[in-house]
Amino acid sequence: MSEAPLLEVTDLVKHFPIKSGILIDREVDQVRAVDGISFSIPRGQTLGLVGESGSGKSTACRAVLQLIKPTSGSVRFEGQEIAGLSRRQMRPLRRQMQMIFQDPYASLNPRKRVGQIVGDPLKRQKVASGSDLRKRVQELLERVGLASEHYNRFPHEFSGGQRQRIGIARALALQPKLVIADEPVSALDVSIQAQIINLLDDLQDEFGLTYLFVAHDIGVVRHISDRIAVMHNGKIVEHGTADQVCEHPADDYTKQLLAAVPIPDPRESRERRQGAGAAG
Amino acid sequence: MAIDPQPEALAAGGPDAAFPPAPEGVSGERGPWYLAYKRFIRNRLAVAFLILFFLIIVFVLAAPLWANNVAHTGPNQSHTLEKLHVNGEVHEVVTPEGRPIGPQWFGAGGKFFLGADSRLGRDEMVRLMYGGRTSLFIGVVSGLITTIAAVILGLLAGYYKGWVDAIIARTLDILWSLPVLLFGIALGVSLAVGGLKIGPLTIEGGSIWIPIFVISIFTVPYIARPIRGEVLALGEKEFVEAAIAQGAGSLRVMFGEILPNLASTIIVFFALNIANNMLFEAALSFLGAGVQPPNSSWGTMISIGEELLTTQPLLAIIPGVMILMTVLSLNIVGDGLRDALDPRSKVRLEARAGMVEREGASV
Ligand SMILES: Nc1ncnc2c1ncn2[C@@H]1O[C@H](COP(=O)(O)OP(=O)(O)OP(=O)(O)O)[C@@H](O)[C@H]1O
Numbered sequence A: 001m002s003e004a005p006l007l008e009v010t011d012l013v014k015h016f017p018i019k020s021g022i023l024i025d026r027e028v029d030q031v032r033a034v035d036g037i038s039f040s041i042p043r044g045q046t047l048g049l050v051g052e053s054g055s056g057k058s059t060a061c062r063a064v065l066q067l068i069k070p071t072s073g074s075v076r077f078e079g080q081e082i083a084g085l086s087r088r089q090m091r092p093l094r095r096q097m098q099m100i101f102q103d104p105y106a107s108l109n110p111r112k113r114v115g116q117i118v119g120d121p122l123k124r125q126k127v128a129s130g131s132d133l134r135k136r137v138q139e140l141l142e143r144v145g146l147a148s149e150h151y152n153r154f155p156h157e158f159s160g161g162q163r164q165r166i167g168i169a170r171a172l173a174l175q176p177k178l179v180i181a182d183e184p185v186s187a188l189d190v191s192i193q194a195q196i197i198n199l200l201d202d203l204q205d206e207f208g209l210t211y212l213f214v215a216h217d218i219g220v221v222r223h224i225s226d227r228i229a230v231m232h233n234g235k236i237v238e239h240g241t242a243d244q245v246c247e248h249p250a251d252d253y254t255k256q257l258l259a260a261v262p263i264p265d266p267r268e269s270r271e272r273r274q275g276a277g278a279a280g
Numbered sequence B: 001m002a003i004d005p006q007p008e009a010l011a012a013g014g015p016d017a018a019f020p021p022a023p024e025g026v027s028g029e030r031g032p033w034y035l036a037y038k039r040f041i042r043n044r045l046a047v048a049f050l051i052l053f054f055l056i057i058v059f060v061l062a063a064p065l066w067a068n069n070v071a072h073t074g075p076n077q078s079h080t081l082e083k084l085h086v087n088g089e090v091h092e093v094v095t096p097e098g099r100p101i102g103p104q105w106f107g108a109g110g111k112f113f114l115g116a117d118s119r120l121g122r123d124e125m126v127r128l129m130y131g132g133r134t135s136l137f138i139g140v141v142s143g144l145i146t147t148i149a150a151v152i153l154g155l156l157a158g159y160y161k162g163w164v165d166a167i168i169a170r171t172l173d174i175l176w177s178l179p180v181l182l183f184g185i186a187l188g189v190s191l192a193v194g195g196l197k198i199g200p201l202t203i204e205g206g207s208i209w210i211p212i213f214v215i216s217i218f219t220v221p222y223i224a225r226p227i228r229g230e231v232l233a234l235g236e237k238e239f240v241e242a243a244i245a246q247g248a249g250s251l252r253v254m255f256g257e258i259l260p261n262l263a264s265t266i267i268v269f270f271a272l273n274i275a276n277n278m279l280f281e282a283a284l285s286f287l288g289a290g291v292q293p294p295n296s297s298w299g300t301m302i303s304i305g306e307e308l309l310t311t312q313p314l315l316a317i318i319p320g321v322m323i324l325m326t327v328l329s330l331n332i333v334g335d336g337l338r339d340a341l342d343p344r345s346k347v348r349l350e351a352r353a354g355m356v357e358r359e360g361a362s363v
């Protein structure tokens, strides 16, 4: 590892205050959504971030991208510290890091056409305009498995899987280096999940993308991740190569996650459950 | 490192088989607006009242035509001492006892179609048309001012939250809790007497801009509060975050991402607000705090007509019916628009009401 990692996160913390009070808000407690996590992702690789619902995965993604201000900790992108940068300071960097959102329904503006949704980042960052813009957007749509005629449609005309493809096209429009995919398939049917994961995998090879790939199901990230980090209650409880984590889990929580993965072979499934039960 | 948990699914037909293009004949341009239009057109009642509203607009716009070509008089022209020839008979426009002539329909060639008003023997029909212009103008213009101000305030409060929201929301609460009519009357009367001077802007005492401003200010909370609630909810949506993740600034997010989603709320509230403002104007004018003489509005006409309610009831009833029809049509059209633009609005409105209550309790 001679080259510096594309993304390096150190001791990242995000606490949400719980306020109460009648006239003046008093901070009575904190939700420790992300409680000191560290990881790094080398260029071109994929880190799978796994954890149950509420373990702080989405909060971690947002804090990395500075969509919410981290409470403390460091986020280095290409060696540059971005934690605590203002929205204005972040703007030029946004091109290089994009996010695919968890909810394909809430993440597309229902009042905008697909062409605008995918094309706006290009226009906003002054990458393309006019007929050039339209051509680029249509190429992107085709690349993610949609048709160029979908340009003028509204999001409500699409299925969940198609919507997630629109979200992927939007994230790729600016040709980012880092893509943070926050449970990109958990809202989709199992049969469609595989297609989207394969698409993301192909796009990674084609554009040399670096992924932070979030899932609550360890089976989803197992095959595309180089390394896997397991998150529980805001902390990373296990971190290693994909094979290490899946074959020789050290942490009890990881074993539970592995036991929850649906396995086609009932015999193997039973054995696993017994194994996890014995360990826990 | 390629993964294929279910290779058959892909091999079977590729992405195109799994995501067939939308059914044939579905136009790519079929947006939410088109669907809303279709739903509105199916609502017979709302369409009928929309037509009625347009007829009222045509009626008041035709005022100069009627005045010049049929009645041959102006809205403020007095005919107290004149005599009128109707079917060979001669009538005084106002009798020496002060009793004005009743409706003549076309008996005098359209002159005094609805009779004369009590004090100055002015042509009631001409005044009704010009008064309608004033009433509608005040309703629409104050509706525009209110809506624009309310949308901006609601966007700022709901988007920035924190102290911006605290200031705006509290101010709106105060306005909301004032006895609006009393304050409107007090403000209207004092301004009507003294006029208004803000820097280079001077407004004469009798100007109709005074009731417009009074009405605009007091009705802002009625729109700003629901807009704020909606912006708070929309601000949590991931598409807002997505826009920020692409480098959109606050103004872009507010006006480019959130505002289009408020369009249906704005349109509905605008229609209802015009109706509301016209009632407000009528009340102010009736009480002498709105439109000042010699200008007429439906409210002032009711006020003047009321003096002869026992002998010439039509003088008060006709402008009253005009207000009623206009307000009713705006309300029904507004409800129709709401149903058409957002079929789930009833559920949402209830949810929103609950949310506002909870917020109010927590702050
Ligand atoms: N804006 C916020 N204010 C207060 N608490 C929050 C906020 N956002 C998240 N949390 C809390 O932080 C914790 C972690 O939430 P987060 O959304 O990061 O979980 P997640 O791992 O992404 O879960 P899921 O799989 O359901 O998406 C939760 O307990 C949540 O309630």
Ligand SMILES: [Mg+2]
Pocket (backbone or CB within 6 Å): A057, A058, A059, A102, A182, A183
């Ligand atoms: Mg999440």
